[in-house]
Amino acid sequence: MDQPLAGKSIAILVANGFEELEMTEPQRALLKTGATLRTISPEQGLVNGWHGKSWGHYFPVDKQVGEVLGADYDMLLLPGGERSVAKLQQSAHTRRIVGHFLDAGKPIAAIDQGIQLLAIPGKLKGRTLAAPEAIRAELEAAGGKTSEEPLVVDNVTITALGHDELAGFVEQVVKVFSEAAAVRKAA
Numbered sequence: 001m002d003q004p005l006a007g008k009s010i011a012i013l014v015a016n017g018f019e020e021l022e023m024t025e026p027q028r029a030l031l032k033t034g035a036t037l038r039t040i041s042p043e044q045g046l047v048n049g050w051h052g053k054s055w056g057h058y059f060p061v062d063k064q065v066g067e068v069l070g071a072d073y074d075m076l077l078l079p080g081g082e083r084s085v086a087k088l089q090q091s092a093h094t095r096r097i098v099g100h101f102l103d104a105g106k107p108i109a110a111i112d113q114g115i116q117l118l119a120i121p122g123k124l125k126g127r128t129l130a131a132p133e134a135i136r137a138e139l140e141a142a143g144g145k146t147s148e149e150p151l152v153v154d155n156v157t158i159t160a161l162g163h164d165e166l167a168g169f170v171e172q173v174v175k176v177f178s179e180a181a182a183v184r185k186a187a
Contacts, residue, residue: 002033003033003034004033004034004178004181004182005033005034005035005177006033006034006035007034008035008036008074008075008177008181009035009036009037009038009072009074009075010036010037010038010074010075010076010077010177011038011040011068011070011072011073011076011097012027012037012038012039012040012077012079013040013041013076013077013094013098013117014039014040014041014047014059014079014081014084014088015041015043015047015083015085015087015088016047016083016084016087017048017050017081017082017084018047018049018079018080018081018083018084019050019079019080019084019111019112019163020049020050020051020057021163021166022079022080022081022111022112022163023049023059023077023079024049025166025167025170026077026079026109026169026174027077029170029171029173029174030077030173030174030177033174033177033178035075035177037077038062038063038073039059039062039063040061040062040064040065040097041061042064042088042093043061044061044064045060046058046060046061047059047061049081050083050084065088065091065093065094065097066093068093069100070096070098070101070104070106071100071104074106074181074184075106075107075108075109075180076097076098076101076106076107076109077108077110077173078098078108078109078110078111078115078117078118079111079112080111080112080113080114080115080162081112081114082113084113085113085114085116085117089116089117094117098120098123099123102118102120102123102124102127103123105155105156106180107157107158107176107177107180108156108157108158109157109158109159109169109173109176109177110129110157110158110160111159111160111161111162111166111169112160112161112162112163115129115132115135115139115159116135116138118139118144118157118159119135119138119139119141119144120142121141121143122142122143124139124144125143125144126143126145127143127144127145127154127155128144128145128146128147128154129144129145129147129152129154129159130146130149130151130152130159130160130165131144131146131147131159131161132161150162150164151165151168151172153172153176156176156180158172158173
């Protein structure tokens, strides 16, 4: 079995109320590539997903957001979920970690409300992102370009508007993350 991401560490940044499928679908696909995935959260012990119209499953937290550095990981996954994103946006640690990935040009995949976490002033210069109308101004103020396309791949940044794009998002995450790993390995 081909494992292009063997030895690569991927951070999944979530808080209570994250969209469960937006985490578990990419997670399942990335595990098949040999990647090591770590759930990073402000929550202690367990983080609770949101599934449909109610609370979903609990997932173990590998590290608290204040205990990690972006440099500890090769790639970053930002699932959506209103509650999760609202809590993560309040954290300076979130901005520090996401900012590191943006500055270092490391692969980032964000879906649905998770795209909002990329809106760090000055960090999005030259990047094009899929963006719901509600957050376009915020992303553009941070230096990004927004697209009405539901799925955008801009170099090593993948953004998608939501569940309708989930299958394509997962496919692109695996493809882009694997290509990025191959480039870094060759360098």
